[in-house]
Amino acid sequence: MRKLRKQQGITIVEFTLVASTLLLLVFAILEIGYFTFNLQALNDLTRRAARIATVCQVDDGEVIRSLAMSEYVPSGFTTANLAIDYLGADGKSVPNILADDAPIHYVKAEVVNYNYGFSGILNFLGDNGVISVPAFETVLVAESLGVGRTDPSTGDDVYIDCK
Template sequence: MSVQVSRQSGTTTVEFAIVGAVVFLVLFAVMEVGRLMYTWNLLNEASRRAARLAAVCLVDEGVNGAVAGMVVDEVGGSLPGFTPANITLEYLDRNSGTALADPAGVDYGSIFYVRSRIANYRYEMVLPLTVDLSMFAPDFATTLRSENLGRIRTADHGGLSEAPCVGS
């Protein structure tokens, strides 16, 4: 009986090493999928916020990147590598819904929708593997109806004045 015990010493250590490696790999994979879903949800929220800000801020602020900068400041800390270059804003025509080439130079009445897109964001995985599983996230887009586009009514019988979203 003592011969069999000495042959089996260490088998539990080997079994634990094999099973433990698989368990930890599955654990890290589940955590990584959770991070991926969180990142995609945050990118979707960033797209929504950019469209909302573009709908209520001056068109010039959307064109010059100030709106994208505000969105990155709000959610960028949770998204490493997220920059204003990942955000594209389009102002869409009232009649055909096509993007206006120069939205800052048109009458505000011709802008009916605002579309924001999040594109070219690279998701970096932290799963400790020897292969790099990082990938580009899918593009996210949100289209909203334009609202005041940064113009507010004044007290002098319905006149309009511009109210920038970004402080000068």
């Protein structure tokens, strides 16, 4: 009888240890899942921005970035974290994209200078829970770049407004 009385509280102690470990593991898995969702949202954001940039005028950079933003953008992500670049046939940046004879063959959208911040449970990762996100980028073949059909009466190109 004395032996049983000494072990009366051991069940609650064991349950507390096991339950707290399991809850910690479950919340860490949820946090990793949310992080993965945000990485996929960034990847989709570059795809969407590159697609919009292939059909909009090259001088509409800020408009293209704002059109690409969606409701699934991670917190802290702004249009300043999205770079759009126009590339030549060799894959190098075109120096003067506004020139009439600019040899633009590709459009590249890229996530730049964005850091993701983990919340409570995983804040030991990186620098106080803040880690640098890899540079997601999407490169697509340039299409109309905002130039529509030629106006038959003047012979000039008609520009499509992406605003």
